Amino acid sequence: MHIVVCIKQVPDSAQIRVHPVTNTIMRQGVPTIINPYDLFALEEALRLRDKVGGEVTVLTMGPPMAEDALRKALGIGANRGVLLTDRFFAGSDTLATSFALAQAVRKIGETWGAPEVVFTGKQTIDGDTAQVGPGIARRLGLNQLTYVAAINAIDLEAGTIAVARRAEGGVQELSTKLPALITMLEGTNEIRRGTVPDVLRAARAKIEVWNAAAAGITEVGMCGLRGSPTVVKRVFAPTPRAAKAEQVEAKDRPYEAVAEDVMERIFAAQPAMEAELMRTAAGY
Amino acid sequence: MTTPPKPAPAAAGSRAGMKKELPERFKSYQHVWVFIEYEHGEVHPVGLELLGEGRKLADKLGVELAGVLVGAGREGLRQAAVEAWEHGADLVYVVDHPTLEHYRNDPYSQVLTELVNTYKPEVLLLGATVLGRDLAGSVATTVLTGLTADCTELAIDDDRCLAATRPTFGGSLLCTIFTLNTRPQMATIRPRVMAMPPRQPGRTGRLIEHKVALHEADIVTKVLRFVADRDSSKAQLAYADIVVAGGLGLRSPENLQHVRALASALGGDWGGSRPLVQKGWMPADRQIGQTGKTIRPKLYIAAGISGAIQHRVGVEGADLIIAINTDPHAPIFDFAHLGIVADAVELLPALTEAFRKRLSVNRLAG
Ligand SMILES: Cc1cc2nc3c(=O)[nH]c(=O)nc-3n(C[C@H](O)[C@H](O)[C@H](O)COP(=O)(O)OP(=O)(O)OC[C@H]3O[C@@H](n4cnc5c(N)ncnc54)[C@H](O)[C@@H]3O)c2cc1C
Numbered sequence: 001m002h003i004v005v006c007i008k009q010v011p012d013s014a015q016i017r018v019h020p021v022t023n024t025i026m027r028q029g030v031p032t033i034i035n036p037y038d039l040f041a042l043e044e045a046l047r048l049r050d051k052v053g054g055e056v057t058v059l060t061m062g063p064p065m066a067e068d069a070l071r072k073a074l075g076i077g078a079n080r081g082v083l084l085t086d087r088f089f090a091g092s093d094t095l096a097t098s099f100a101l102a103q104a105v106r107k108i109g110e111t112w113g114a115p116e117v118v119f120t121g122k123q124t125i126d127g128d129t130a131q132v133g134p135g136i137a138r139r140l141g142l143n144q145l146t147y148v149a150a151i152n153a154i155d156l157e158a159g160t161i162a163v164a165r166r167a168e169g170g171v172q173e174l175s176t177k178l179p180a181l182i183t184m185l186e187g188t189n190e191i192r193r194g195t196v197p198d199v200l201r202a203a204r205a206k207i208e209v210w211n212a213a214a215a216g217i218t219e220v221g222m223c224g225l226r227g228s229p230t231v232v233k234r235v236f237a238p239t240p241r242a243a244k245a246e247q248v249e250a251k252d253r254p255y256e257a258v259a260e261d262v263m264e265r266i267f268a269a270q271p272a273m274e275a276e277l278m279r280t281a282a283g284y
Numbered sequence: 285m286t287t288p289p290k291p292a293p294a295a296a297g298s299r300a301g302m303k304k305e306l307p308e309r310f311k312s313y314q315h316v317w318v319f320i321e322y323e324h325g326e327v328h329p330v331g332l333e334l335l336g337e338g339r340k341l342a343d344k345l346g347v348e349l350a351g352v353l354v355g356a357g358r359e360g361l362r363q364a365a366v367e368a369w370e371h372g373a374d375l376v377y378v379v380d381h382p383t384l385e386h387y388r389n390d391p392y393s394q395v396l397t398e399l400v401n402t403y404k405p406e407v408l409l410l411g412a413t414v415l416g417r418d419l420a421g422s423v424a425t426t427v428l429t430g431l432t433a434d435c436t437e438l439a440i441d442d443d444r445c446l447a448a449t450r451p452t453f454g455g456s457l458l459c460t461i462f463t464l465n466t467r468p469q470m471a472t473i474r475p476r477v478m479a480m481p482p483r484q485p486g487r488t489g490r491l492i493e494h495k496v497a498l499h500e501a502d503i504v505t506k507v508l509r510f511v512a513d514r515d516s517s518k519a520q521l522a523y524a525d526i527v528v529a530g531g532l533g534l535r536s537p538e539n540l541q542h543v544r545a546l547a548s549a550l551g552g553d554w555g556g557s558r559p560l561v562q563k564g565w566m567p568a569d570r571q572i573g574q575t576g577k578t579i580r581p582k583l584y585i586a587a588g589i590s591g592a593i594q595h596r597v598g599v600e601g602a603d604l605i606i607a608i609n610t611d612p613h614a615p616i617f618d619f620a621h622l623g624i625v626a627d628a629v630e631l632l633p634a635l636t637e638a639f640r641k642r643l644s645v646n647r648l649a650g
Pocket of ligand 1 (some may be wrong): 573590611
């Protein structure tokens with residue numbers, strides 16, 4: 001089977017520092033990583049390939065340096081990397097991003113065989129929208145399975161897949177037809193370490209680099225800033241609360257006395273709370 | 285399977301998105317809509333919270349506020365419509381069909397897309413829940429319009445456009461996003477970010493039943509089973525009236541027991557800052573903050589939490605914030621209402637004891 005995994009290169013949030021005065025993120029020198037949520041998608045794709053055979057193609061859209069993310073994915077065990085990069089893609093919102101990625105998946109399908117499953121992570125850590133996966137599914141007419149916790153069964157002959165997914169208030173077990181798009185829930189598997197041959201191969205592998213034309217995109221008006229219906233108009237720092245916290249003196253006092261004090265102040269600020277707590281306590 | 289949408293021709297000229305000229309075909313789009321999640325016979329509270337916010341937007345625009353209810357079962361949907369009216373909706377669109385009993389992307393997005401194309405709302409709000417996010421992305425892509433995720437503030441600007449504000453990466457800055465040239469303007473908002481509007485018993489409105497032609501045989505995705513969460517702690521933390529949380533200042537996972545003990549003495553729920561999840565001290569669904577749960581309790585007690593902006597945005601809606609921190613300069617004292625410079629590991633048990641004593645004394649007296 002052919003599986004496509006869409007990944008994104010993002011700044012490592014653990015390394016991000018916020019400028020204390022301007023409140024802006026200091027991105028300089030911040031290393032990039034594969035969006036952590038995407039690793040669950042990649043691992044699940046590799047497991048599926050190990051089980052039923054086939055190939056895993058990793059796809060990313062980004063600047064030329066996003067090639068690093070693809071090489072990392074190859075080192076973990078993916079078969080092929082495709083980098084979609086073009087100035088036309090700059091400033092894409094989620095609608096424009098899903099358009100470009102869907103076109104690239106289509107082209108990947110024409111070139112190496114139509115994928116039975118397309119994976120994405122649940123969301124990215126920098127955009128946090130969770131909209132690109134559903135967008136790709138919609139544009140390609142793939143059956144959409146978001147927040148998947150486990151793939152329970154796949155039958156390539158019958159063209160069916162069964163999964164367990166996180167739903168509101170519980171877990172939903174679904175079956176659907178292939179091809180499908182799966183967004184993988186975090187914590188559902190653990191990314192493997194690449195084997196030595198994979199790591200060596202990744203360093204030398206040829207990454208497919210596609211611009212818009214190579215991906216078969218003719219309507220560049222659907223891409224980047226022009227293809228994005230949303231516009232960011234204003235970026236600003238949140239306003240601080242006017243007053244600082246009132247303090248309860250705790251120095252050189254026994255904790256019991258401080259605790260009494262805090263409790264009294266809570267009840268003074270929330271007069272109804274004591275009665276409410278009494279009612280709950282009486283229920284015990 | 286449904287066919288993918290046809291790409292619309294690109295607008296002439298570059299950076300078309302920067303112009304605020306709404307194409308003619310969108311000028312008839314009017315009214316504010318809230319998609320109200322209705323499943324297992326219940327309305328998700330986020331739908332009602334959004335009616336409160338939607339009411340303000342509709343009043344500012346001078347238009348109507350509509351709720352959208354999709355599901356199966358006449359009586360239950362009717363009850364849900366009453367709830368919507370009593371929380372501020374002028375009218376409710378109801379789609380009642382057996383295929384809509386459990387949420388599935390395909391039939392739900394077909395139905396919501398059809399409603400949007402038929403009745404043409406200018407604003408469409410959904411909860412940023414797993415259901416809302418799954419559905420919103422499909423509908424926005426089908427009708428090719430803008431969708432802003434996880435908004436923390438909504439307003440109407442001078443051009444009658446929806447100004448949707450959300451934290452940018454890292455949460456230290458906010459940004460305001462517009463959908464200029466397409467309609468509807470779509471946004472998702474997390475549970476508890478907007479306050480629940482007061483219920484107005486007896487308030488009524490109109491009900492428009494919209495008939496759809498759905499056939500179970502055409503829907504390839506089937507629900508095999510639904511296993512309800514045993515412990516609904518997920519809902520409880522977001523909706524608890526009292527929340528006690530711990531941070532790295534607790535120093536060890538064992539000390540989280542003091543947080544749990546105080547929460548239980550107060551009949552509340554507990555959680556923590558993100559590093560506690562990363563260190564494996566507590567499960568991810570206990571995380572409070574930008575990338576965890578947003579809470580709006582009556583009382584929030586933060587013990588050993590520094591008050592980073594990403595934590596702050598998740599708790600600012602609390603009525604009363606109490607911070608316990610050994611560092612008098614910790615940023616949490618900038619937004620807490622009451623601060624105690626003390627060792628949380630010592631003060632938490634003392635607080636638990638004080639509340640236990642008071643509550644048992646009162647119980648004997650009362
Ligand atoms: C993209 C992104 C998203 C994030 N999302 C979230 C989120 O959703 N939620 C979240 O919480 N964080 C989030 N963070 C992390 C956030 O920036 C902070 O790193 C985190 O909140 C700090 O946790 P903390 O307060 O427990 O630890 P620290 O910042 O280390 O603070 C510990 C505090 O404990 C105090 N202390 C030490 N000993 C004691 C004692 N004995 N008694 C009392 N106080 C003591 C110290 O003075 C200090 O103020 C996010 C970060 C990023 C980059």
